Amino acid sequence: SSDGKPIDGPWYMHEPLYLEWKQWDCRTDCRYYCMLAREEERTKLGEKPVKYHGKWPFRRIYGIQEPVAVALSALNLAMQFHGWVSFFILVYYKLPLRPDKKAYYEYTGLWHIYGILSMNAWLWSAVFHSR
Numbered sequence: 043s044s045d046g047k048p049i050d051g052p053w054y055m056h057e058p059l060y061l062e063w064k065q066w067d068c069r070t071d072c073r074y075y076c077m078l079a080r081e082e083e084r085t086k087l088g089e090k091p092v093k094y095h096g097k098w099p100f101r102r103i104y105g106i107q108e109p110v111a112v113a114l115s116a117l118n119l120a121m122q123f124h125g126w127v128s129f130f131i132l133v134y135y136k137l138p139l140r141p142d143k144k145a146y147y148e149y150t151g152l153w154h155i156y157g158i159l160s161m162n163a164w165l166w167s168a169v170f171h172s173r
Contacts, residue, residue, distance in 0.1 A: 073094070074102070077099050078101070106172045116168050126154070126161065129154075129157065133147055
């Protein structure tokens, strides 16, 4: 509903599923389409774009608010994953092990934590920018 209270009623009274997944409601969806209409008017008048609600007027593509930022975050996630796997292979399969069967490099655990935290950060960056 427009006041933010959930409606318990028939299926046709609920928000579409894609809006629920993105946590958009009727008000935010209306703001988005009003922003697009206003920007078309500004473009016809030869004016430059302005920020709306603290954000530049981007067009959604398949429900993704900022597709370039999502793609770059996903690319960073892929690079972090590749680096983490490469480090894992290097430490455990290519470098010699110590006599006590532990990895030769002493700070392996710290680098694994760093890799996992980095991948987590880029994942949530992609989610944030998709919203």
